[in-house]
Amino acid sequence: MRYLMTTTINETRQDEQLFTEMAKFVEELTAAGILLATGGLAPRATLVSSEDGRITVTDGPFAEAKEVAAGFALVEVASKEEALELARRFRRIVGDGDSVIQEVFTP
Incomplete structure (x- = not known):
């Protein structure tokens, strides 16, 4: 199962x-084949919307800075519980903040 894990600014x-600590954690997950991709995200995003065939492009930001996803990791694990444990380990390293975990559906 693949999970996208995003984190807010800390x-x-x-x-x-x-x-x-983060370098060690990333190295461990990479060596185990769990970590598929990771990276930081720009604080500004662009929203592309469609309604009745009309396309609208809106530049962000869209939320308070503390709510904006600052980084992500794409992991492949056996279960949601394993993804949650990775998120717990990550939060213990970086401290206070929020992480969101979403399953990624693949063909």
Whole structure:
């Protein structure tokens, strides 16, 4: 099962220990074949909407800065419980904030 895990901005902790712990975590997941992709997201997004055949493009931001997804990880695990445990481990490393987990459906 694949899960997309997104996280909000965490401005409370940006230190060398954080970067070391995250590098170790990412290396572990990559070596195990769990981590498929990861990256940061720009704070501004563009919304493309359609209604009655009309396309509208709207530049963001769309939410408060603390609600904007700042990064993502795409993981492949055996169960939702395993994805939740990865999210718990991630939150323990980075500290306060929110992470959202969504199953990714694949053919």
